[in-house]
Amino acid sequence: MKGPSVTSESVIPPAPDFEPPAPPDPEIRAQAQARQVLLTKPSGSLGRLEELSVWVASCQGVCPPRMFQRPRVIVFAGDHGIAQGGVSAFPTEVTAQMVANIRAGGAAINVLADNAGAGVRVLDMAVDADTDPSVSAYKVRRSSGSIDREDAMTDEETLRAIAAGRAIADEEVDSGADLLIVGDMGIGNTTPAATLIAAITDTEPVAAVGRGTGIDDAGWMLKTAAIRDGLRRARSYTRDAVGLLRTVSGADLAAMAGFLAQAAVRRTPVILDGLVVTASALISEEFAPGAREWWVAGHRSTEPAHTIALRHLGLEPILELNMRLGEGSGAIMALPVLQGAVATLAHMATFAEAGVSDNTGVDAEDHPAVDAEDHPAVDAEDHPAVDAEHHPAVDAEHHPAVDAGTGSD
Numbered sequence: 322m323k324g325p326s327v328t329s330e331s332v333i334p335p336a337p338d339f340e341p342p343a344p345p346d347p348e349i350r351a352q353a354q355a356r357q358v359l360l361t362k363p364s365g366s367l368g369r370l371e372e373l374s375v376w377v378a379s380c381q382g383v384c385p386p387r388m389f390q391r392p393r394v395i396v397f398a399g400d401h402g403i404a405q406g407g408v409s410a411f412p413t414e415v416t417a418q419m420v421a422n423i424r425a426g427g428a429a430i431n432v433l434a435d436n437a438g439a440g441v442r443v444l445d446m447a448v449d450a451d452t453d454p455s456v457s458a459y460k461v462r463r464s465s466g467s468i469d470r471e472d473a474m475t476d477e478e479t480l481r482a483i484a485a486g487r488a489i490a491d492e493e494v495d496s497g498a499d500l501l502i503v504g505d506m507g508i509g510n511t512t513p514a515a516t517l518i519a520a521i522t523d524t525e526p527v528a529a530v531g532r533g534t535g536i537d538d539a540g541w542m543l544k545t546a547a548i549r550d551g552l553r554r555a556r557s558y559t560r561d562a563v564g565l566l567r568t569v570s571g572a573d574l575a576a577m578a579g580f581l582a583q584a585a586v587r588r589t590p591v592i593l594d595g596l597v598v599t600a601s602a603l604i605s606e607e608f609a610p611g612a613r614e615w616w617v618a619g620h621r622s623t624e625p626a627h628t629i630a631l632r633h634l635g636l637e638p639i640l641e642l643n644m645r646l647g648e649g650s651g652a653i654m655a656l657p658v659l660q661g662a663v664a665t666l667a668h669m670a671t672f673a674e675a676g677v678s679d680n681t682g683v684d685a686e687d688h689p690a691v692d693a694e695d696h697p698a699v700d701a702e703d704h705p706a707v708d709a710e711h712h713p714a715v716d717a718e719h720h721p722a723v724d725a726g727t728g729s730d
């Protein structure tokens with residue numbers, strides 16, 4: 322993926338050189354796992370909150386972890402030529418109108434971010450209109466190409482978009498962001514997103530296509546055909562992340578990929594959103610292998626390709642709310658869950674502090690009432706608080722942060 326590759330069409334420049342991200346801190350992870358067991362509750366009783374709290378501590382490199390002080394939502398906006406092909410239920414001009422709506426505070430993401438205590442920033446990467454200078458500083462072009470028959474952008478534009486995403490991540494982290502959420506806004510963007518996911522995971526167009534903004538059956542046929550044509554064009558680039566972005570994505574998706582990779586390089590945790598953001602995340606993991614250790618999936622979108630992408634990344638979504646909006650709206654709903662997880666590990670009393678009896682003196686043989694077999698929750702050894710094996714939702718391989726067995730390696 323790194324060296325220049327020669328194709329029949331062009332010489333593809335090397336992928337941007339992201340530093341390999343270091344994993345979240347394994348020592349802190351072990352400390353956090355050990356602390357979870359001391360808190361005044363049966364081990365494992367806080368379910369997935371325990372694993373999430375351990376993950377946050379290991380990302381922050383500190384135990385107990387800190388509540389997030391400056392969570393930020395960054396919405397990457399862009400138009401797509403394919404939107405002219407009947408693949409969306411809405412017209413292209415909605416993208417610029419929604420960028421203005423987000424700036425004015427009236428979109429779903431604004432009210433949900435307010436509710437969760439996060440700031441929102443929207444950026445025009447490729448909107449097919451002139452937008453306010455406050456959002457267009459990184460604009461790459463007006464609309465990306467129609468991916469069924471032309472490249473989304475040039476190599477130079479692709480690299481510029483990736484670099485923009487990277488610079489934006491640096492800006493956010495440098496100004497104190499301690500949790501990042503990526504959102505998308507762009508009529509037609511679920512078509513390139515589904516195409517990217519299908520190309521990377523070798524999925525048939527009919528299995529990857531979804532209803533997006535709510536297309537009817539005629540739109541579904543057009544969208545499936547567009548994904549099929551895009552996949553045909555992307556065929557030679559399935560092992561070339563920059564080539565894939567150039568052929569079948571858009572400047573907005575390329576910027577998200579750069580942003581997500583750099584967030585990991587900067588050791589900043591991310592909550593992923595739905596289909597569009599997760600499509601970019603697949604590319605980002607190619608740029609910066611291991612970046613996914615810094616991400617959690619906020620929710621499962623109803624878009625079928627989202628589930629395919631999550632499976633590929635080994636991520637289990639926190640929420641399932643039947644949402645299919647984008648903008649970062651699903652991810653932001655998971656922020657209170659993450660804050661709750663942090664609060665438990667940071668602020669609960671331990672058994673010793675509260676003078677509550679723990680179960681270390683309880684012997685299953687002497688006390689048949691609390692027989693380990695009937696009450697597995699009291700058997701600390703067989704049920705480590707965050708044991709990936711007993712919680713298959715959590716993928717130990719991809720998320721060593723939650724693997725109690727390898728906590729100290």
Ligand SMILES: Cc1cc2ncn([C@H]3O[C@H](COP(=O)(O)O)[C@@H](O)[C@H]3O)c2cc1C
Nearest residue numbers: 409411505506507508509510511533534647
């Ligand atoms: C008013 C409105 C607000 C949105 N906010 C996010 N999307 C989402 O829907 C669009 C993608 O779906 P498709 O590929 O079917 O066009 C993107 O703009 C995405 O951000 C919206 C769509 C609309 C219409």
Ligand SMILES: O=C(O)c1cccnc1
Nearest residue numbers: 595596597622645646647
């Ligand atoms: O899941 C998403 O990201 C999504 C779904 C529908 C429309 N826009 C975005």
